[in-house]
Amino acid sequence: MNYEPTSEMEAADMIRQAAGTGMPLAISGGGTRSGFGNRVRADRALSTRKLSGIVSYNPAEMTMSAKAGTPMAEIEAALAGNRQMLAFEPMDYRGVMGTSGEPTIGGVFAANVSGPRRITAGAARDHLLGIRFINGAGEAIKSGGRVMKNVTGLDLVKLLCGSHGTLGLLTEVTFKVLPLPPAAATIVAFGLDDAQAAAAMAHALAMPVEVSGAAHLTESVRYRFVGSSHPEGAATVLRLEGLPASVAVRAEKLKAAFAQVAPATVLDHEATEKLWRDIRDVKPYADGTQKPLWRVSVAPMAGHQLVAALRLQTGVDAFYDWQGGLVWLRMEADAEAEMLRRFIKGIGGGHATLVRASDAVRAVTPAFEPEPAPVAALSARLKEKFDPKGIFNPGKMG
Amino acid sequence: MPETIAFLEPKPSVLARRHQIVEDLTDILPPGCLISEKRGLVPFETDAFIAYRQVPLAVALPETTAQVAAVLKYCSRYGIPVVPRGAGTSLSGGAIPQSDAVVIGLSKMSGILDIDFANRTATVQAGVTNINISEAVSADGFFYAPDPSSQLACTIGGNIGMNSGGAHCLKYGVTTNNLLGVKMVLFDGTVIELGGKALDAPGYDLLGLVCGSEGQLGIVTEATVRLLAKPEGSRPVLFGFMSSEEAGACVAEVIGSGIIPVAIEFMDKPAIGICEAFAQAGYPMDVEALLIVEVEGSEAEMEAMLASIIEIARRHGVATIRESQSAAQAALIWKGRKSAFGATGRIADYICMDGTVPLSQLSHVLKKTAEIIDGYGLRVANVFHAGDGNMHPLILYNINDPEDAARAEAAGNDILKLCVDAGGCLTGEHGVGIEKRDLMLHQFTQVDLNQQMAARAAFDPQWIMNPSKVFPLEGRPAA
Numbered sequence: 001m002n003y004e005p006t007s008e009m010e011a012a013d014m015i016r017q018a019a020g021t022g023m024p025l026a027i028s029g030g031g032t033r034s035g036f037g038n039r040v041r042a043d044r045a046l047s048t049r050k051l052s053g054i055v056s057y058n059p060a061e062m063t064m065s066a067k068a069g070t071p072m073a074e075i076e077a078a079l080a081g082n083r084q085m086l087a088f089e090p091m092d093y094r095g096v097m098g099t100s101g102e103p104t105i106g107g108v109f110a111a112n113v114s115g116p117r118r119i120t121a122g123a124a125r126d127h128l129l130g131i132r133f134i135n136g137a138g139e140a141i142k143s144g145g146r147v148m149k150n151v152t153g154l155d156l157v158k159l160l161c162g163s164h165g166t167l168g169l170l171t172e173v174t175f176k177v178l179p180l181p182p183a184a185a186t187i188v189a190f191g192l193d194d195a196q197a198a199a200a201m202a203h204a205l206a207m208p209v210e211v212s213g214a215a216h217l218t219e220s221v222r223y224r225f226v227g228s229s230h231p232e233g234a235a236t237v238l239r240l241e242g243l244p245a246s247v248a249v250r251a252e253k254l255k256a257a258f259a260q261v262a263p264a265t266v267l268d269h270e271a272t273e274k275l276w277r278d279i280r281d282v283k284p285y286a287d288g289t290q291k292p293l294w295r296v297s298v299a300p301m302a303g304h305q306l307v308a309a310l311r312l313q314t315g316v317d318a319f320y321d322w323q324g325g326l327v328w329l330r331m332e333a334d335a336e337a338e339m340l341r342r343f344i345k346g347i348g349g350g351h352a353t354l355v356r357a358s359d360a361v362r363a364v365t366p367a368f369e370p371e372p373a374p375v376a377a378l379s380a381r382l383k384e385k386f387d388p389k390g391i392f393n394p395g396k397m398g
Numbered sequence: 399m400p401e402t403i404a405f406l407e408p409k410p411s412v413l414a415r416r417h418q419i420v421e422d423l424t425d426i427l428p429p430g431c432l433i434s435e436k437r438g439l440v441p442f443e444t445d446a447f448i449a450y451r452q453v454p455l456a457v458a459l460p461e462t463t464a465q466v467a468a469v470l471k472y473c474s475r476y477g478i479p480v481v482p483r484g485a486g487t488s489l490s491g492g493a494i495p496q497s498d499a500v501v502i503g504l505s506k507m508s509g510i511l512d513i514d515f516a517n518r519t520a521t522v523q524a525g526v527t528n529i530n531i532s533e534a535v536s537a538d539g540f541f542y543a544p545d546p547s548s549q550l551a552c553t554i555g556g557n558i559g560m561n562s563g564g565a566h567c568l569k570y571g572v573t574t575n576n577l578l579g580v581k582m583v584l585f586d587g588t589v590i591e592l593g594g595k596a597l598d599a600p601g602y603d604l605l606g607l608v609c610g611s612e613g614q615l616g617i618v619t620e621a622t623v624r625l626l627a628k629p630e631g632s633r634p635v636l637f638g639f640m641s642s643e644e645a646g647a648c649v650a651e652v653i654g655s656g657i658i659p660v661a662i663e664f665m666d667k668p669a670i671g672i673c674e675a676f677a678q679a680g681y682p683m684d685v686e687a688l689l690i691v692e693v694e695g696s697e698a699e700m701e702a703m704l705a706s707i708i709e710i711a712r713r714h715g716v717a718t719i720r721e722s723q724s725a726a727q728a729a730l731i732w733k734g735r736k737s738a739f740g741a742t743g744r745i746a747d748y749i750c751m752d753g754t755v756p757l758s759q760l761s762h763v764l765k766k767t768a769e770i771i772d773g774y775g776l777r778v779a780n781v782f783h784a785g786d787g788n789m790h791p792l793i794l795y796n797i798n799d800p801e802d803a804a805r806a807e808a809a810g811n812d813i814l815k816l817c818v819d820a821g822g823c824l825t826g827e828h829g830v831g832i833e834k835r836d837l838m839l840h841q842f843t844q845v846d847l848n849q850q851m852a853a854r855a856a857f858d859p860q861w862i863m864n865p866s867k868v869f870p871l872e873g874r875p876a877a
Contacts (some may be wrong), residue, residue: 158606
């Protein structure tokens with residue numbers, strides 16, 4: 001039997017009971033990222049699915065509060081109705097993970113899921129203003145609030161965001177929303193190799209044109225994103241958003257800067273929306289396979305060095321978001337965790353997360369980058385302070 | 399001097415060993431890095447929350463992370479309280495020492511270690527001033543976004559401690575949104591690194607927890623921050639209104655319309671007078687409330703945004719609109735605003751509140767603030783970040799009159815409670831420090847605070863790091 005509490009109080013009761021008997025719980029929202037992280041060793045599942053609904057939405061204040069199990073579709077529809085959005089562009093993992101169901105807002109924040117606009121707008125954690133959660137003792141805790149600036153007390157909001165349900169059960173989240181840009185365009189430069197693309201993206205982000213997305217779609221994946229009517233080769237894409245007149249002016253500037261190094265074209269608003277949704281959702285690797293898929297986060301200029309080093313050693317397919325700093329890597333055969341993590345250290349650090357792999361591979365591969373001993377010790381002490389009985393998602397993060 | 403905010407009782411065991419501690423720290427640190435004479439300690443007795451003072455036991459001014467670690471290792475061994483200090487500009491008393499504490503000042507660690515334009519990061523030592531970072535990268539077209547009013551003096555280490563904001567946070571976020579990594583020393587001298595040049599880090603968001611932890615989780619010695627490309631242009635415009643309500647309603651409609659300026663700053667009549675007298679920025683003197691709205695981007699973009707904003711302002715009965723005509727004039731407009739606290743200090747002593755409220759509550763809170771201040775027979779100047787609801791009422795009083803000081807403190811507490819009751823919080827960017835510590839239970843339950851204190855104890859089980867701050871002295875876990 002699984003738990004599906006319908007109120008915060010009910011959730012707290014269930015957790016208190018579970019803590020009393022030391023019964024581990026697998027915490028989930030809609031379950032669309034259920035294969036993410038290490039295998040959870042739990043007797044029962046607790047889902048926030050029935051803790052659902054928008055609690056308050058004030059478009060003029062640019063904030064929304066919703067219960068953790070509220071489907072993303074419901075949130076996005078409400079926002080679209082007021083021409084607003086979640087600026088951090090959370091990715092939908094269903095494609096790459098081959099899962100079904102409805103992603104929830106609680107799940108998005110529990111996993112700190114952020115998309116292409118991360119480079120300018122910040123991550124999910126930067127937009128989360130307040131939370132309510134149940135700790136491992138079954139106590140309801142509030143942190144943060146509903147205002148844009150708040151430094152009152154320790155920022156447990158950030159700590160819980162991205163903790164994958166291992167520190168507490170989120171029951172309600174309050175977050176910042178932003179106006180939808182009225183216009184958007186994408187400048188596409190063709191035929192750059194990975195290193196040239198990294199340099200070009202760095203150059204674009206140094207220009208005063210407010211690039212809101214910078215990705216490099218390597219030759220092997222580019223046709224999954226942009227059609228064959230365009231020139232050959234890899235596509236380096238830069239997104240501009242804002243007022244129509246301003247986007248037009250900035251697009252000209254950026255295109256002129258690019259035209260010196262590669263043939264370049266401009267995609268309109270509609271094509272831009274589709275392209276960046278596909279980048280966000282890692283469309284080329286939503287391939288129905290179990291091939292190991294890694295999400296690698298490094299310094300922007302280091303991404304292409306990592307991929308070049310890996311290509312000499314193993315079969316790998318990759319493309320880049322976040323100005324080159326977010327690398328989506330699909331291994332053709334082995335996960336190569338040890339090699340990948342060694343190479344990441346060699347290029348100046350960062351981390352790799354195993355997003356997808358066969359059960360056999362996942363069983364022997366730590367999904368998250370192992371932390372240095374003193375940091376791991378701190379994390380363990382924190383876990384103990386929030387979940388003394390170790391009942392929340394045991395094993396998931398470590 | 400008011401006595402309402404208590405510090406922890408000094409530990410007799412520490413005070414008794416004072417000479418030994420000074421001797422040991424002298425051995426640990428290089429020559430010239432320890433202050434222990436009374437005359438040398440006095441400058442460290444307070445910060446910008448000048449109503450309270452405590453002379454510390456000693457002040458350590460280490461030059462390296464290893465020295466910070468050595469001092470902390472020593473202090474934790476003997477249970478000696480430690481108070482980290484940047485430039486001492488805290489408005490909430492975050493850097494005020496206590497008589498049994500060793501202050502660890504980061505002022506000697508002020509080097510810029512690495513500037514990486516391609517990755518858009520700067521790595522600096524914690525004692526670098528906020529403005530130094532922007533100045534170091536300005537010629538190459540970059541800047542560091544958070545810009546507290548004290549940015550000429552305040553350090554990045556202090557900014558991280560308090561998660562500092564500034565006028566331009568409306569668009570660019572506060573310190574935590576612009577911080578990529580830190581090197582820090584834990585209570586027992588362990589050195590750890592969190593984050594780096596990548597946009598996110600593995601595991602729990604310890605960096606997010608450390609930022610704004612008011613020196614209670616450890617001492618940050620180095621930071622990697624995000625650099626941004628400077629906008630093509632920026633332009634502040636002054637909007638004068640005949641009432642604060644109109645100005646407040648205008649702010650709410652600008653934000654609600656989907657235009658997000660870089661900054662929307664609010665001043666009421668007393669603040670306008672004080673700032674104009676100091677900066678001669680050309681502020682209109684015949685209005686009740688002033689908004690400084692700054693937009694940035696290309697000429698076309700600024701024109702378009704300003705046209706929309708002006709239209710909204712007209713709907714709210716704007717009395718004066720003044721666009722800056724030159725870079726010099728724009729700088730003057732900002733000089734007036736950013737010197738508001740200093741300029742106020744020339745005419746009276748003041749305490750600066752920092753409550754933040756939902757935008758829809760701005761007018762209500764301003765009105766109630768005026769009533770509270772009248773009730774205590776005091777004066778107030780309001781100057782604040784309206785775009786994000788971060789209020790800064792400056793309560794004017796006479797620090798040498800204990801009754802006046804007590805009234806000011808009581809009025810401040812009432813105003814902060816008002817902010818919380820209006821759906822806001824006690825502090826938007828200055829931190830809890832000692833100033834708001836005893837109000838924490840107005841915003842949080844004891845259970846909420848217990849969880850925060852438990853997280854704190856995961857970093858500092860001995861509670862030696864800045865221990866008199868943030869959490870009410872009652873209700874703490876038994877030592």
